[in-house]
Amino acid sequence: MRFARFAGRIAHDRGLHQEDVDELLQELRVRFWRARKDGLRDLSAGYVRRAAISAALDIIRRRRVDRNVSIEDQDGARPLPTLAAGPAELLDQSELAQRVARAVDGLAPPRRAAVRMYLDGYRREEIAELLHWSDAKTRNLLYRGLADLRAVLLAQGIGSTRENVQ
Amino acid sequence: MNDEELRREYQRSASATLPGAHPEPEQLELLLNGDGPEAERLALLEHVLRCPTCGPELDLLRSASEGSRAAERRAPATRWLALAAAALLMIGIGTLTFRGRVTPAADVLRGKSASVSLIEPFAGASIARPVRLAWHRVDGATSYRVELLSKDGELISTWNTADTAFAIPDSARVAASESYDVWVRATLADRTEVSSPIVRFSVK
Numbered sequence: 474m475r476f477a478r479f480a481g482r483i484a485h486d487r488g489l490h491q492e493d494v495d496e497l498l499q500e501l502r503v504r505f506w507r508a509r510k511d512g513l514r515d516l517s518a519g520y521v522r523r524a525a526i527s528a529a530l531d532i533i534r535r536r537r538v539d540r541n542v543s544i545e546d547q548d549g550a551r552p553l554p555t556l557a558a559g560p561a562e563l564l565d566q567s568e569l570a571q572r573v574a575r576a577v578d579g580l581a582p583p584r585r586a587a588v589r590m591y592l593d594g595y596r597r598e599e600i601a602e603l604l605h606w607s608d609a610k611t612r613n614l615l616y617r618g619l620a621d622l623r624a625v626l627l628a629q630g631i632g633s634t635r636e637n638v639q
Numbered sequence: 640m641n642d643e644e645l646r647r648e649y650q651r652s653a654s655a656t657l658p659g660a661h662p663e664p665e666q667l668e669l670l671l672n673g674d675g676p677e678a679e680r681l682a683l684l685e686h687v688l689r690c691p692t693c694g695p696e697l698d699l700l701r702s703a704s705e706g707s708r709a710a711e712r713r714a715p716a717t718r719w720l721a722l723a724a725a726a727l728l729m730i731g732i733g734t735l736t737f738r739g740r741v742t743p744a745a746d747v748l749r750g751k752s753a754s755v756s757l758i759e760p761f762a763g764a765s766i767a768r769p770v771r772l773a774w775h776r777v778d779g780a781t782s783y784r785v786e787l788l789s790k791d792g793e794l795i796s797t798w799n800t801a802d803t804a805f806a807i808p809d810s811a812r813v814a815a816s817e818s819y820d821v822w823v824r825a826t827l828a829d830r831t832e833v834s835s836p837i838v839r840f841s842v843k
């Protein structure tokens with residue numbers, strides 16, 4: 474189950490549930506089962522990937538429908554929830570966390586994307602892959618982005634110059 | 640602050656407002672494939688990376704992409720037939736018989752904006768016979784097809800109904816303490832289909 478192992482690795486790294494991967498595999502099995510029943514005519518090199526992605530998209534669509542249904546069941550149509558944090562949680566947040574977040578918000582877009590992913594726990598190869606950047610470009614933008622971020626924080630008296638130069 | 644401290648503070652923060660609306664699933668796919676201008680993808684990503692619902696959706700897509708790549712990498716790249724067979728084995732389909740020509744299942748690769756939402760059974764349920772299914776009505780559906788599958792994905796039986804509920808009849812010989820997969824597919828007026836998730840349940 475090579476598919477499961479590799480899909481599971483990302484899922485695990487990103488905190489998705491095992492059930493998500495199981496659901497994906499089950500979807501995929503049925504797709505292949507149907508394709509097999511129908512003679513496997515359309516199978517070409519990209520087939521597995523297309524089937525896997527369309528399976529994932531179907532799962533995403535269904536969840537969105539389910540989410541809307543359950544919200545409507547409760548108290549009529551309401552827009553999708555935007556963020557989990559309520560006012561209480563926002564008050565709880567440390568000033569420091571807020572400042573870091575705001576400093577990230579202020580970075581130039583390509584650097585900001587790299588920094589967000591990095592601070593979110595994505596590995597550098599994953600950043601390069603998702604942004605379709607070369608490894609060198611990724612390293613460069615990430616390095617500069619983190620330097621910008623530290624400079625902004627330093628200007629607010631957060632951190633030390635020594636760290637800033639590292 | 641070192642990288643770890645930055646990470647910790649960053650992950651602790653929560654922005655009060657999200658930039659832009661939730662992207663459509665198709666836009667997440669563009670993001671994954673790197674299609675379209677980078678500025679647009681970066682704008683999408685700015686939302687997705689901060690959104691508690693879209694973020695996991697993108698990660699699910701990445702999982703699918705990475706898993707399939709691993710399966711295909713292993714497969715010999717010579718002929719598609721060998722490739723497909725190897726890929727199928729890789730995800731645990733078992734043996735394959737290649738038969739003649741037939742059209743591929745039209746739904747296999749087609750995107751759909753609607754789907755069937757099952758009310759029961761829920762995944763992992765242990766239920767007494769008769770096994771009952773219920774689902775939310777799909778707008779524009781002309782009929783529904785219930786498919787009962789073995790744990791290995793073999794079709795056991797299929798039934799059509801215009802209703803939004805169904806009890807699996809005795810003739811299907813659903814056995815006690817066995818597990819099964821079931822799903823519901825709706826046929827729409829334009830002959831296309833949308834489907835529910837595949838739900839595994841066991842019989843008491």
Ligand SMILES: [Zn+2]
Nearest residue numbers: 661690692693
């Ligand atoms: Zn979102």
